[in-house]
Amino acid sequence: MINPSLLEIEEENTFSKASRLVREYKEAHPEKDVLSLGIGDVSCPIVPPVIEAMHKAVDELSDMEHFSGYGSYYGIDSLRQTILDHEYSSFGFTRDEIFVSDGTKTDSTSILELFSPEAKVLVGDPMYPIYRNGALALSRRVYEAPLDENFVMEIPEEHYDIIYICSPSNPCGNAYSREDLQRWVNYALKEKAVIVYDNVYACFIQSDVPKSIYEIEGAKECAVELRSFSKVASFTGLRCSYYVLPKAIDTKYWKERTINRFNGASYIAQKGAEAVFLPESQRLIQENIRHYHENISYLRESFVELGYEVHGGIDAPYLWIRCPKDMGSWECFDWFLKEMDIIIVPGIIFGRRGDGYFRVSGLGTIQNSQKIMERLKRHEEGR
Ligand code: PLP
Secondary structure: OOOHHHHHOOOOOOHHHHHHHHHHHHHHOOOOOOEEOOOOOOOOOOOHHHHHHHHHHHHHOOOOOOOOOOOOOOOOHHHHHHHHHHHHHHHOOOHHHEEEEOOHHHHHHHHHHHOOOOOEEEEEEOOOHHHHHHHHHOOOEEEEEEEOOOOOEOOOOOOOOEEEEEOOOOOOOOOOOHHHHHHHHHHHHHHOOEEEEEOOOHHHOOOOOOOOHHHOOOHHHHEEEEEEOHHHHOOOOOOOEEEEOOOOOOOHHHHHHHHHHOOOOOHHHHHHHHHOOOHHHHHHHHHHHHHHHHHHHHHHHHHHHOOOOEEEOOOOOEEEEEOHHHOOHHHHHHHHHHHHOEEOEEHHHHOHHHOOEEEEEOOOOHHHHHHHHHHHHHHHHOO
């Protein structure tokens, strides 16, 4: 008997459908040089001090004196302490409120296990689709909120128990302002709701928006903040993430749940993650982030020059672009692929209201972006 909730996850508008269409196109046209603006993965390798730390961790596992085995369900203490010292002690948190895990994709929906299955879950439309699909897989009741003209989720009239906010945003490329977040925190406090704040792109923030939701008054009472080493330190394949679960929400039951559901993130990945905070790693990581910013700025300017309506790309590595000629997302995807051998991500993958938009990622290389934009310009000139 298959979980009936899984049947609710639509196959029609997914990344897997886009991947399948690209695969079929490449198989039918093996001679074509297909380039991608869709890559959500990073293009900078892991920096050397982190690699060194992981080599050392591997060696430690080779003798029982330094061996590390079961037991660190919430993360190894040294990493939890490092995260606390660098990012959360100023908000008055303790190490007990920091949890290490193997990825924010997992964390963003596993946190639902803390709350009643009756809890009403609110996600944005469009938004990172995992919140909706992950909640559906857990048979939760999921509702969608539209975004306003600044791509910020509108505050509903009704009561919801769990609210997902993604800022800086995938896919819209914007970040919530202090005022936006204060409104949501006020709503959550009033409704006794919890905000699940996906903050994996915090490292890309350049403008004067909050880098953490805990900069907002009252957030410590109602918000769980999720962060990941994936994008900032190229851990997309290595896997390590962390989150803050404030005591004011609960840590007692969550610890019990976690001991029973998770045996901890990989020791090697955690030792690598600890080294992310070394000054030399931070210096090199900032260079990588500068590279991504340059790339996204180049893409942004090039699309604007071609007359596209472009959003985002300042505080997040994504552009959210309106499809030309009133095309729907899939039509636009087809047009880019078949006319120019370029892959974009159809906006509808992120929710029905994302139709009519497409997403462009700045996490690839500048060389790749330049090739794509030259091809796009040539195509425009040839028409
Ligand atoms: N949250 C958002 C908004 C993302 O865009 C992504 C990855 O693209 C993730 C979470 C997944 O992060 P992780 O690699 O830590 O699972």
